[in-house]
Amino acid sequence: MNARKTDAIVIGAGWAGSILAKELTEAGLSVTVLERGDDRATAVEGDYPSSIDELRGAIRHRLFQNLSQTTVTIRNTVGQVAVPYRRLAAFLPGEGVGGAGLHWSGVHFRVAPDDLALRTNVIARYGKSFIPEGMNLQDYDVTYEELEPFFDKAEKVFGTSGEPYTIQGKIAGKGNPFAPDRSDAFPLPAMKDVYSASLFKTAAANVGYHPYSLPAANASAPYTNPYGVQMGPCNFCGYCSGYDCYMYSKASPNVNILPSLRQDPKFTLITKAHVLKVNLDSEKKKATGVTYLDLQTRQQVELEADLVIVSAFQFHNVHLMLLSGIGQPYDPVANTGTVGRNFVYQTITTSRAWLPSTHYTNQFIGAGGAGVAIDDFNSMNFDHGPLGFVGGSPVWVNQAGAKPIAAAIGGPGGKAPAWGEGYKDAMVETYRHSLTIDAHGSNMAYRDVYLDLDPTYTDAYGQPLLRMTFTWKDNDIRMNQYVVSKIEPIMKAMGATRYSLEKLATDQLFDTRRYQTTHLGGGAVMGADPQTSAVNRYLQSWDVPNVFVIGASAFPQGMGYNPTGMVAALAYWSAHHIRTTYLKNPGPMVRA
Amino acid sequence: MKRPSSTRRRFMGGLLGSASFWLYSDHEVWADALTAVDAGPYTPRYFNQEEWRFLNAACERIFPTDAHGPGARSLGAPEFIDRQMDTPYGHGKLWYMSGPFLNAPENLGYQLSLPPRDIYRQGIAAADAYARQHHDGRSFADLDASAQTAVLKDLEHSEMPLGSVPAHFFFEQLRQNTLEGVFSDPLHGGNKGLAGWTLLGFPGARADFMDWVNQQGAPYPFGPVSISGETA
Numbered sequence: 157m158n159a160r161k162t163d164a165i166v167i168g169a170g171w172a173g174s175i176l177a178k179e180l181t182e183a184g185l186s187v188t189v190l191e192r193g194d195d196r197a198t199a200v201e202g203d204y205p206s207s208i209d210e211l212r213g214a215i216r217h218r219l220f221q222n223l224s225q226t227t228v229t230i231r232n233t234v235g236q237v238a239v240p241y242r243r244l245a246a247f248l249p250g251e252g253v254g255g256a257g258l259h260w261s262g263v264h265f266r267v268a269p270d271d272l273a274l275r276t277n278v279i280a281r282y283g284k285s286f287i288p289e290g291m292n293l294q295d296y297d298v299t300y301e302e303l304e305p306f307f308d309k310a311e312k313v314f315g316t317s318g319e320p321y322t323i324q325g326k327i328a329g330k331g332n333p334f335a336p337d338r339s340d341a342f343p344l345p346a347m348k349d350v351y352s353a354s355l356f357k358t359a360a361a362n363v364g365y366h367p368y369s370l371p372a373a374n375a376s377a378p379y380t381n382p383y384g385v386q387m388g389p390c391n392f393c394g395y396c397s398g399y400d401c402y403m404y405s406k407a408s409p410n411v412n413i414l415p416s417l418r419q420d421p422k423f424t425l426i427t428k429a430h431v432l433k434v435n436l437d438s439e440k441k442k443a444t445g446v447t448y449l450d451l452q453t454r455q456q457v458e459l460e461a462d463l464v465i466v467s468a469f470q471f472h473n474v475h476l477m478l479l480s481g482i483g484q485p486y487d488p489v490a491n492t493g494t495v496g497r498n499f500v501y502q503t504i505t506t507s508r509a510w511l512p513s514t515h516y517t518n519q520f521i522g523a524g525g526a527g528v529a530i531d532d533f534n535s536m537n538f539d540h541g542p543l544g545f546v547g548g549s550p551v552w553v554n555q556a557g558a559k560p561i562a563a564a565i566g567g568p569g570g571k572a573p574a575w576g577e578g579y580k581d582a583m584v585e586t587y588r589h590s591l592t593i594d595a596h597g598s599n600m601a602y603r604d605v606y607l608d609l610d611p612t613y614t615d616a617y618g619q620p621l622l623r624m625t626f627t628w629k630d631n632d633i634r635m636n637q638y639v640v641s642k643i644e645p646i647m648k649a650m651g652a653t654r655y656s657l658e659k660l661a662t663d664q665l666f667d668t669r670r671y672q673t674t675h676l677g678g679g680a681v682m683g684a685d686p687q688t689s690a691v692n693r694y695l696q697s698w699d700v701p702n703v704f705v706i707g708a709s710a711f712p713q714g715m716g717y718n719p720t721g722m723v724a725a726l727a728y729w730s731a732h733h734i735r736t737t738y739l740k741n742p743g744p745m746v747r748a
Numbered sequence: 749m750k751r752p753s754s755t756r757r758r759f760m761g762g763l764l765g766s767a768s769f770w771l772y773s774d775h776e777v778w779a780d781a782l783t784a785v786d787a788g789p790y791t792p793r794y795f796n797q798e799e800w801r802f803l804n805a806a807c808e809r810i811f812p813t814d815a816h817g818p819g820a821r822s823l824g825a826p827e828f829i830d831r832q833m834d835t836p837y838g839h840g841k842l843w844y845m846s847g848p849f850l851n852a853p854e855n856l857g858y859q860l861s862l863p864p865r866d867i868y869r870q871g872i873a874a875a876d877a878y879a880r881q882h883h884d885g886r887s888f889a890d891l892d893a894s895a896q897t898a899v900l901k902d903l904e905h906s907e908m909p910l911g912s913v914p915a916h917f918f919f920e921q922l923r924q925n926t927l928e929g930v931f932s933d934p935l936h937g938g939n940k941g942l943a944g945w946t947l948l949g950f951p952g953a954r955a956d957f958m959d960w961v962n963q964q965g966a967p968y969p970f971g972p973v974s975i976s977g978e979t980a
């Protein structure tokens with residue numbers, strides 16, 4: 157083994173890793189980013205027209221994690237034997253430079269401020285007994301006001317399109333009235349509403365809700381970001397989710413950050429470098445660097461550093477912490493330890509409305525981040541008192557470009573046949589004349605839902621797989637059912653000839669065969685108390701202070717919004733405090 | 749920064765004038781697809797003759813020829829599936845394939861040790877045997893359409909093992925791959941004449957809808973185009 161040294165190591169070249177690498181090189185550090193996948197550039201993976209291939213893209217997942225090398229095991233309950241997640245379906249982790257940030261959709265939210273202190277807010281409004289037994293409701297220990305400058309910065313880097321509601325306390329547009337105040341406008345005006353979304357906007361307003369165009373990291377106009385990189389205007393091609401945007405219109409680490417880093421002599425990117433573990437000193441109080449496997453030579457390489465950034469995606473972050481011995485693994489029986497605790501996901505159900513056959517919804521037209529939503533049933537924007545559950549869901553039409561293979565396999569819906577006689581008729585009607593409405597909601601944390609190392613299965617490198625113990629719980633199922641019931645009047649107001657409402661069933665188990673979202677969270681959550689959080693408010697490990705763990709792993713519970721806006725803001729927030737405080741005096745930034 | 753527009757313009761330029769309306773009469777679509785098949789019969793590389801006969805018949809029942817146009821067979825779905833068998837997907841190289849392989853509840857997903865090519869090898873042999881058992885020794889491909897449909901419906905709803913594959917699982921593999929063949933870009937061997945896309949009204953690789961974001965529910969007027977520039 158040959159040992160080399162750099163100031164900072166960043167594990168993973170996705171959104172979180174690219175932001176940290178950019179910030180730390182700006183601070184003058186030499187930074188080495190280790191990415192297990194291939195290098196990726198839009199000129200290659202996004203080359204038109206060969207990139208416009210649904211089979212290779214969203215069906216065979218060419219840009220996603222190849223599970224043959226490493227995966228997770230999953231079980232629903234503590235007593236079960238977990239089995240491997242052998243085929244990509246329920247969630248789709250990324251791999252390669254850009255991470256999932258290369259093939260994400262681009263819905264780009266901030267946060268509902270109430271969600272940051274959900275425990276405090278629920279207790280203040282409904283009392284402590286409102287929190288169900290076994291639910292680990294927690295606060296983030298950071299406020300919206302503290303994060304606002306970093307949300308603003310991330311939007312400017314991403315070139316986000318959106319319409320504000322208030323800027324510096326004054327009404328500035330027709331945006332989401334539930335959205336928190338902004339210091340500045342969106343860098344670009346909102347994306348146009350596709351036909352389906354515009355129908356939803358009118359109908360939802362008629363029903364008395366407050367529709368707004370989704371904030372999208374899809375560029376509504378040409379844009380140059382603060383790093384000097386350019387984006388072209390989105391043409392609604394519909395190839396966001398699962399693809400590299402050939403128009404350079406969807407924000408990605410590859411387009412928006414890495415071009416400015418690649419020229420920096422202080423920046424080194426090593427691809428095909430699978431990090432096996434963060435190396436710690438004998439007391440497990442200090443990281444000395446990492447060991448990675450060079451996937452080309454099959455040699456293990458040791459790299460030394462003063463600072464290690466774990467930014468490998470939510471569950472890979474937790475996996476690396478467990479493999480490295482950073483912090484105490486969570487034990488649900490003893491209720492001790494923090495690493496793996498509060499593993500959360502996101503509830504989502506998709507309902508469908510059919511319009512008269514004179515109305516074409518042209519579902520292939522759309523952009524991943526665009527659409528129209530209502531927040532009337534998200535977060536704490538409505539009275540939970542009589543309902544008896546915590547959490548909520550935005551509801552939206554997010555027509556991201558429905559492709560024929562996925563649509564055909566999904567089938568025409570309702571009671572129509574999924575093949576054979578009658579299938580074509582129903583499929584043609586559904587594809588041409590229907591639209592979908594999602595309830596995309598929160599998922600709370602529970603004592604018996606967590607991550608740990610699997611006792612049986614290993615990856616291609618001989619390390620234990622991560623084990624997920626996860627299922628849906630009554631609180632979140634009832635929340636979903638309630639919010640979906642609010643979709644019905646909107647569908648009627650849209651002039652639907654018929655509709656089918658999809659909700660989570662009572663006692664429904666998590667099904668790993670069906671795509672839901674890749675919005676997994678928690679497992680290394682931030683907080684004020686080292687007994688219930690793995691990292692402090694700056695995303696610094698309580699146990700190993702020269703390790704920062706950046707990603708949705710920091711979320712104490714799953715929120716209604718998509719996570720990446722929050723991940724990016726937390727990444728900039730953490731980087732800011734590393735630059736202004738930590739580097740001057742390395743050590744714990746919060747006293748336990 | 750490198751911009752994509754020049755390649756794109758060249759590509760779209762080549763199509764100008766040839767883009768046709770997607771509201772074809774059924775007859776025209778069908779004729780096109782059949783010409784594509786007539787251009788040269790495909791010889792399977794993975795499936796043997798018996799398997800190939802089964803596959804052709806089964807794909808056609810899943811996506812039949814009817815008044816809407818051609819079925820999966822003339823659209824090249826069997827050819828598509830045959831070609832897929834020799835891709836990383838067919839060999840199971842996209843799946844985690846390490847043991848132990850345990851029986852687990854269905855909602856925890858696929859837990860067999862077989863890659864798609866072995867699912868087909870075992871599944872077809874056993875499904876054909878099932879057909880012969882119930883139809884006086886006649887193989888699936890020799891049954892009439894309604895008997896074939898009945899066999900597939902049995903499989904769709906049955907836990908019965910076909911080799912080591914549960915029947916409903918084998919059926920779903922077949923259904924999904926058939927629809928992939930019907931609706932993927934023709935470069936993969938199916939969707940001949942782009943007739944799958946024409947049926948749905950999907951414009952293929954056009955991927956530029958700047959002027960069509962919201963036309964108040966009017967149908968999109970242009971027919972499909974493939975990655976290679978073929979139009980319907």
Ligand SMILES: Cc1cc2nc3c(=O)[nH]c(=O)nc-3n(C[C@H](O)[C@H](O)[C@H](O)COP(=O)(O)OP(=O)(O)OC[C@H]3O[C@@H](n4cnc5c(N)ncnc54)[C@H](O)[C@@H]3O)c2cc1C
Pocket residue numbers: 167168169170171172173190191192193248249250251252253254255256257258259260261262263264265397398429430431432467468469470472476524525674675706707708718719720721723
């Ligand atoms: C299809 C899809 C659509 C999505 N749409 C949206 C959306 O509309 N809005 C939204 O907010 N979010 C969306 N997301 C989620 C979004 O992609 C993620 O939240 C975001 O990319 C997370 O950033 P990250 O940096 O934490 O992880 P990633 O971007 O995934 O980057 C992590 C990187 O770390 C690498 N890595 C992992 N382990 C190792 C190791 N051991 N050694 C070396 N490298 C390693 C991975 O290969 C990967 O490249 C979507 C995700 C998917 C898959």
Ligand code: SF4
Pocket residue numbers: 374375389390391392393394395396400401402403404405406522523524
């Ligand atoms: S819809 Fe827009 S942002 Fe998405 S891939 Fe197409 S051009 Fe890019």
